[in-house]
Amino acid sequence: MSDLPIVVVPLSADDDALDACLAALDAGTPAGTRVWLADDAQAGPRGYAVIEQWMGRTALRADYTRRPRGVGEVAHLDEVLGACGDADVAVLASDSRPLPGWLERMATCMAADGAIGSTTPWSNAGEAVAWPRVGEIAPPPVDGERLARAAAAMPALRPELPAAVGHAVLLRGAARRRAGGLDATSYGSWYAALIDLSLRLAGLGWRNVLCESAFVARDAEGVPFDGDMERLAVRWPDWHARLANFLMHDPLHASRQQLAHLLDTIGPPEPQRDLFV
Template sequence: MTELPIVVLPVGSDDDVLDACLAAIDSATPVGTRVWLADDARSGPRGHAIIERWLQRTALKADYTRRQRSIGEVAHLDEVLAACGAADVAVLAADALPLPGWLERLVGCLASDGAIASATPWCNAGETAAWPRIGEIAAMPSDPSRLARATAQMPPTHPELPAAVGHAVLLRGNARERAGGLDTASYGSWYAALIDLSLRLSGLGWRNVLCQSAFVARRGEGNALDGDMDRLAVRWPDWHARVAGFLMRDPLREARERLDRLVATIGPPPPQPDLFAPAHADAQAESDDDTAPATATRMS
């Protein structure tokens, strides 16, 4: 059986988003999966309490680290990826809400072709990987269980993307190492650093693809920091034209329409809890003074 990758979640500063994200990860990810909550000194006392309770309850092999001082989004994530060595790593956005089967299908996508370096699932706010409309931010899925079941029936054709998209991406470890990791000197945002990494991987002969059978929702698109897109344009002069051409040609139109039909015709889902409901509603009822720090960090 193929070993599941490490799931990395960069912890954000929005406690409610963190709570919902952890609940979705718990509901949608196989028991025993290694999960690393990586905190670049962004969470506060309530966030610590949410993480601590989640660590005590989850059936995942979860760990939490928190830096004493922030070093920036890209530098921190590059540090985390480097610590993972040659292991495959699935990176989730801080507001990601994965649907059931997301990780297993991303793994299957990577295993299907040794030339695939990055696999990106569908997302309601996934830019080039967006569903139901390319390049648009749609509302959160109203019936995530139905959507997950429909997505699972999509054919594993793995079409090419211009670059991986930051809502969720599975990165092949040895490809990431060969490309030299993230460029921490040029970019301040994961949004831009992932595009740059994808383009370097493509230049080395690897593929960045859409995993049509997986879906990870989120509340909005990622954003670049000031200057990041200008630096991308200098290093990759054809990048903007490449993305514009992809949006105009819309090679994923038939795939999105097929997923539309599957969602419309799939049978009723089996009874199960709300995938996106916060798992720790009881924590909200407790005193705001209950802000014990989370587990000890591994990074200084």
């Protein structure tokens, strides 16, 4: 679907995680969605085989690019985002597994408020947006389809986050470009570069929000490179205190409870209408 954001998947060397990510992406994303698999010389022979097989059968409009030599994940992703111009882009970690409806709901969330610069879905390993408990890593959901339906019933409050989180984030193209893109000079990890970008977006008046109706699973949280957090602290002296305050007071507690309640009480999926025509 050409009206949906572009999905960018920066590839890692974890072939098994990539295989699971691409399968979930295929199952949970509308046919025809534009997908860019961006390889900073990370995928090995098995990873390339996974990509080749997936490209041959997917219903998504997928492209794959590979640099001959790695330039680092932040520099590479900044290059990819720059090539997307003013288009809105959903950056999806290659070790994540998006649940059905994830992209449409994030796009709807962003379209509802022109001041939103980034929107992040729930995740079982999402730090500030972790579910069912803030700041904890829970096992990936057993019944992703049921959880996706429960999330779809959440009210659209779009609460503010201290920063976007790297398991999956939809970035508004115009906001990203105005903020100057990613800082590949200061940070080595997407984890830290995304925090920095989020804080620059907030400084320019854009909002970093939670999309309560979308969920993207992941086995582990992202991690910063050596020195990244120290550089963040120098540039943004109040960042660590702001994050700690958010985690301690958990302003999303009621939303977490509501999602848990919906998951417990959600009924079976509606029968497929075309079977009864």
